[in-house]
Amino acid sequence: MIRKGDFVLLVSEEGKEFLLQVDENKIFGTHKGNINLQELIGKEYGITVYTTKGSFAVVRPTIYDFIKRIKRQTQIIYPKDIGYIILRLGITSGSRVIECGTGSGSLATAFAFAVKPFGRVYSYEKREEFQKLAMENLKRAGVEDYVVLKLKDAREGFDEKEVDAIFIDVKVPEELVDSVWESLKPGAPVGFLLPTANQASSLLRKLNEGGFVVTELVEILLRRYKTNPERLRPDDLMNAHTGYLLFARKKEK
Amino acid sequence: MIRKGDFVLLVSEEGKEFLLQVDENKIFGTHKGNINLQELIGKEYGITVYTTKGSFAVVRPTIYDFIKRIKRQTQIIYPKDIGYIILRLGITSGSRVIECGTGSGSLATAFAFAVKPFGRVYSYEKREEFQKLAMENLKRAGVEDYVVLKLKDAREGFDEKEVDAIFIDVKVPEELVDSVWESLKPGAPVGFLLPTANQASSLLRKLNEGGFVVTELVEILLRRYKTNPERLRPDDLMNAHTGYLLFARKKEK
Amino acid sequence: MIRKGDFVLLVSEEGKEFLLQVDENKIFGTHKGNINLQELIGKEYGITVYTTKGSFAVVRPTIYDFIKRIKRQTQIIYPKDIGYIILRLGITSGSRVIECGTGSGSLATAFAFAVKPFGRVYSYEKREEFQKLAMENLKRAGVEDYVVLKLKDAREGFDEKEVDAIFIDVKVPEELVDSVWESLKPGAPVGFLLPTANQASSLLRKLNEGGFVVTELVEILLRRYKTNPERLRPDDLMNAHTGYLLFARKKEK
């Protein structure tokens, strides 16, 4: 049942989506007419609401919807990359995971969703304003209990030791290689997001010397299609680059 | 600690990986010399073992490693797709999920890993020989407790109702649209893997009439790079196609 | 030497390009200050001109530059596709080639450049306004002498017979398969640009029945990189789709 304060995803007949928080006296204006969100209170997910010119399915947002529509001040990590990262790092319910930096919190949100209810995500960030935004985004997605936000320069080391996995998304990742080694369980995986090829080269050199064996360097491309069954074709434009993903395993030094 | 019967991933200095089950009197021969797996018993993950010509890091396999090296008789779903599917369907610890067909069990393995410990995966398959192989693969990955394998033609309907998400990977997915609608929670997501553009067109038509709103049609491409820091470049060959991924939401009929 | 009426390509230090026609009393305003184009008259290609805030190399435009900056009222065919089309159809100096439809003339411009000085391009178009635009674009690129523009519905057949190659870019290409067969030399190649997968399926069926053997169906993707040597990385966005390219050979019916 939909309650006051819940988030709903409105999906138009054409597949256009809107993520909204239900509240009293709240009207959502669309190109197809207005929707009174107050009237959703007490209804079930899955219903259809009608406006003057169309209709919208009212569905429960998934973690994907929260991430895709996250409030951002930074470049975020995209679902195409996040899904692969979680699988590659073997993150599951109960895992203890470090990420750095927090940024707008998109990866922390997804990691929290993967480790709940018994695991924890320790998310490091140097800039306080990002941390606040990340907390807001975690709360929207309802996963704030599974994340510990830390305001700290990770070059000094992470507080947690023997963690199951680490993911690093910072400007100079080489600087954190020693911190990563100190905090990972023996043999455990670490991942990095690297916007440039130069960063990939620099980090590869550092990892090879720093007690890691590199297992994969990849990029993931997502190509979306128009959904007209009589005119099936890719979208005209796509995101061509978010970053290279590098994965390694801690080994004996 | 590594025990008899455990799986280990051996990673060479060049990043070459081998997934092996530890046992007594078992020798693993590599191009760099032999490894006596029996000697790993009682050791810790993360150690390095030395052969006559090189060394290998001995690490704990993640779910990714089990999926990538799954025993297969069928075309499997790849990690690049699986990670996105789990995120897109909002599968998390505690979710109740249907998949059809089981095939070699790669998706069931990954879904089990995402829903454990309290959720369940109900995996449908018509051919008994695939079911046996899938069970073997689930056991290797240690997630057999979270999957219920069902030998049944899904056109007659799924036994479970009000499930959180469904994923379909069969030859004629249009035939299952009604079964999917009957078993999904209102507003809940369904995904499909479609090898051909013709299947995508046919299914889009059927979904639009059958009580669904389509939210996305995508393909995901993974491009792997060579990891020599002085000669950074993509691999020469890549998988160019596994299938189109279609996602929809159940709405009121 | 640069003369009045000539086109020049101005290239900034950052690689930003502007295609301009040199004329008296013509000032080109850039974000780096003004350039008096009149002063270029009598100078050589390759010089550098200085503005208050930067400098521009003044180079002779190639056919690529004219095509990339063509005046358009239609979707144009892109250089990534054009280069491959010319090679695939074996178009060379002296070739007699048909194309349909003319559109804004980007392909006609490139074909003209490939067949000159002794070959000819016969370019068919139904809408007079496009033909006028195409002629303007051909004249800008200086290749109008090698193209015969025809205002005609190609379903009635092409006037030329025994041509070396044909390229078709129209909405319903199946309708032109017979016209193509009648005008091609035995064994000669034909190419098609097809925006949708449905068109590709329909055309494949028709070609197989209509006296052709299909040799290739491809799509070509061009991914541009930022050129900062210390931060090498792909552009954020790319054109994800222009169309599928289908190539076939005429055979005996």
Added chain:
Amino acid sequence: MIRKGDFVLLVSEEGKEFLLQVDENKIFGTHKGNINLQELIGKEYGITVYTTKGSFAVVRPTIYDFIKRIKRQTQIIYPKDIGYIILRLGITSGSRVIECGTGSGSLATAFAFAVKPFGRVYSYEKREEFQKLAMENLKRAGVEDYVVLKLKDAREGFDEKEVDAIFIDVKVPEELVDSVWESLKPGAPVGFLLPTANQASSLLRKLNEGGFVVTELVEILLRRYKTNPERLRPDDLMNAHTGYLLFARKKEK
């Protein structure tokens, strides 16, 4: 008319292609039965020949067919790249072009086809054995008259000056930047094929200092589709990387 010594392209009903030289007493064995090539002498291109189990269209090879089936001892440049290179460098009938190194001659073959009958390609190579192979390939394609093969280390400079365009495909392209500058017309374009990102970075630095303005760094991907109209889908595998293409213009030093 097909004569003794001519090349023919045999295309099966499924689109499988074979490039063959017609000769007396020459039998070509296929999985569908034998073809007596001698019987093609005096016939026309475009005919169909029948074997015991199928048929083949006999068509005239285009330049694409010669390049795709070139005899190689080296990594060749692919048609997807060649078409774009020719357009980007503005190569046309009458152009004077330098390329280095010759390798197996695939690019020289294509350039020759683009500059004929009045232009010339000057192709530099250090290793004599490649030059011999390249000449053989040029002769097969019938374009040897338009290419001058030079056995010389290009670091000492190219013999020709004021050429219209240059293309470089060697291991250490930075070493040739001065030679390129000395031989190009003012403002004229140069292109490079660069297998690694490190080479791209190094060359970008050198070009920026060496009298060039960089206009583009790209990679081109070709994705082939299966041509069954009822099961339209990409091929399973594709070439994921041949090289980065870098284009620049000579400017005043």
